[in-house]
Amino acid sequence: MKGRGCWETASVRSFCSSRCLNKFKKDDSGDDDEETASPADKSELHNTIKSLSLKLDDLSTCNDLIAKHGAALQRSLNELDGLRIPYESSEKLKAVNERATLFRITSNAMINACRDFLELAETHSRKWQRALQYEQEQRVHLEETIEQLAKQHNSLERAFRSAPGRAANPTKSFSEGSFLTSKGEDSEEDEDTEYFDAMEDSTSFITVITEAKEDRKAEGGTTGPVDWTSSENVLDGASLVPKEPPKVKRRTCIPDKPNYSLNLWSIMKNCIGRELSKIPMPVNFNEPLSMLQRLTEDLEYHHLLDKAVHCTSSVEQMCLVAAFSVSSYSTTVHRIAKPFNPMLGETFELDRLDEMGLRSLCEQVSHHPPAAAHYVFSKNGWSLWQEITISSKFRGKYLSIMPLGAIHLEFQASGNHYVWRKSTSTVHNIIVGKLWIDQTGDIEIVNHKTKDRCQLKFLPYSYFSKEVARKVTGVVSDGQGKAHYVLSGSWDEQMECAKIVQSSPSSPSLDGKQKTVYQTLPAKLLWKKYPLPENAENMYYFSELALTLNEHEEGVAPTDSRLRPDQRLMEKGHWDEANTEKQRLEEKQRVSRRRRLEACSRGCGSEDAEKEADTYMPLWFEKRLDPLTGEMACVYKGGYWEAKEKQEWHMCPNIF
Structure with a gap:
């Protein structure tokens, strides 16, 4: 019964770890930051989270299987202990029981290590997320401040232009x-x-x-x-x-x-x-x-x-x-x-x-x-x-x-x-x-x-x-x-x-x-x-x-x-076609420069080749x-x- 208790404890820990991992996924999903992150950053973030989610699902499945089969093995061994069997068979049964105990200890150690890694990753993830959130908030705040200043600047200009008493055409009999x-x-x-x-x-x-x-x-x-x-x-x-x-x-x-x-x-x-x-x-x-x-x-x-x-x-x-x-x-x-x-x-x-x-x-x-x-x-x-x-x-x-x-x-x-x-x-x-x-x-x-x-x-x-x-x-x-x-x-x-x-x-x-x-x-x-x-x-x-x-x-x-x-x-x-053609021409120009650089590099050093390639x-x-x-x-x-x-x-x- 003691073995069953250990495996049940491992199952509970596995379930808790799975819940924590799922929480870790949700915390790192960046849903709150989608509006401030750039499209490239959001795409990379989503791909990373998707990959991590698949790995975490695999770990959770393996954990459930280990707990399930370990509990079944422990039950079978306990049933064998209650049977009347010859001495030679009891010795073999004892050796199998010892091996099962070693397997249980090793599995518990692995689960504990995974839990410690999860806690450490979760702690640092929250710190990184807070730092990233702070930087994104600062950037948004800066953009809003600049935009607000520009609006006030524009309002001041309109107010000045519509101010009463301003000369419509400030010409003078002499010019200073x-x-x-x-x-x-x-x-x-x-x-x-x-x-x-x-x-x-x-x-x-x-x-x-x-x-x-x-x-x-x-x-x-x-x-x-x-x-x-x-x-x-x-x-x-x-x-x-x-x-x-x-x-x-x-x-x-x-x-x-x-x-x-x-x-x-x-x-x-x-x-x-x-x-x-x-x-x-x-x-x-x-x-x-x-x-x-x-x-x-x-x-x-x-x-x-x-x-x-x-x-x-x-x-x-x-x-x-x-x-x-x-x-x-x-x-x-x-x-x-x-x-x-x-x-x-x-x-x-x-x-x-x-x-x-x-x-x-x-x-x-x-x-x-x-x-x-x-x-x-x-x-x-x-x-x-x-x-x-x-x-x-x-x-x-x-x-x-x-x-x-x-x-x-x-x-x-x-x-x-x-x-x-x-x-x-x-x-x-x-x-x-x-x-x-x-x-x-x-x-x-x-x-x-x-x-x-x-x-x-x-x-x-x-x-x-x-x-x-x-x-x-x-x-x-x-x-x-x-x-x-x-x-x-x-x-x-x-x-x-x-x-x-x-x-x-x-x-x-x-x-x-x-x-x-x-x-x-x-x-x-x-x-x-x-x-x-x-x-x-x-x-x-x-x-x-x-x-x-x-x-x-x-x-x-x-x-x-x-x-x-x-x-x-x-x-x-035809602006859409023009943008496509512009990208083609710019890439063609980059290819031409690389060819000049390769031609120059054959007869001179890398630094000299760089200068020659830029000298048209x-x-x-x-x-x-x-x-x-x-x-x-x-x-x-x-x-x-x-x-x-x-x-x-x-x-x-x-x-x-």
Whole structure:
């Protein structure tokens, strides 16, 4: 009977252990955490729990069988003890009973070990689960806090815009420019502008409009004997150039953008601080143009440079060049969608000699970091080239896009060579609210022949500023540092220039800062934005030029962006097929890189092979040292237009 009691105790322990194991399964099932865990985490968790459940069921079944057969064996042995059997048989029975006892002891030890393991695993499992639950709760709390802050930020903006007494159009008879303002003067701006470096020794200026008949002798020195009337034919109404009907009929519309709703924050919240070009993004956030085509859009107001060719004064020419540099941002005001990242070796040509008097070629010369080389030749007497590398970071509330690289512009007749760099673009309201874009920072344009300079400042938008939104201010100075023109306007609408006839220091303010007062003649319009096409809001807010960039053309290189299949499918509205095709192209690009890495590894070490695999040899551009900036940059080496004329594209890589 004692043996039966031991086996019954083992059965009870087994039953309790089974109950505890089932409880352990339920505690680790993570039902309460399904909403906070990511799909990948939940899938892995469910598979692990399912596997553990099957093993625990097997152990429970074995435990029940051991208890059942052990109890039956003990009963049989007890029955044999009551029978009258010969001495020899009793000895054998005694040996069997001893073996059964040893088996019972071993089984009890195994069950006890399983119970101890279960208790230990259960204790640590609860601790791990509490730690995981805490981390998940902290993450959810952080997301809710950020979202709540964004909502309050949005409410504050609406309240400010609807506040009574706010001037609808805060224009003044004179303009007070915070040109190159210091950090102290920007203290009232929102925190999104904190990462823009301001110059400590910056100056400010005030412009006062005066009449041409007033005395122009400066108290502190005049700005130079430049005759204003000599520039009227060139500068006055420089952007009001009537558009000639194109000699080639171009398309004026594309299929309307499908009304697909997709939460950007659901994708971007896991990418804070990461490089945007390395984040796999669906085409739902794109527009049906590549970055190469967006770069070509900078030429929309090329007529400003055509006019600048005829300027006899370098400072007048600088005004038009500055207006051209600002005009390139006018296409971005409503364009919050992301252009396609070009494939390595992808090209885009714009052959418009008859319509625009120019030819443009872009090539993607690097994938990480993404970099594009661009060269433009105009038959009107100028050429432009640049290599732009895009650095972008998602910072939680906003996305900052920082173009790196110098832009060169040269006029053949005069030899004037201008160099400048692009400003920073910022996309706001990533979490909550309507997306909007802002341009901020300083641009310095330098004429390396005459040493003329133009300092442009893109003022960041502020809820509390009295200035007009998207304001741009600037001053054009000659090689001796004397100011000749004041520039003002907005990067999304127009730019004006006013000739300076007198300059003097103002009275010091309460904080001891002093501004320069410029007396100017009435301003003249340099550039004005073209109106958008009809139904532009349903066509990604494309301009007339942008609508034609992805139009199919015969004779282009097989690497041209117009032939990119995922971009073409997206333009037609087939976004699901476009996403599938985009994944195929990206995988094909990864395979090509692995092949380059394998080819390099045969002749050099692993580290050198890694560098070689990332060093792509462009087809139409080559790396050269820029003598003006001291940087290595890709410069057009020729051959593309000759290859197009002969239709010899055998050297082009197969990227699509």
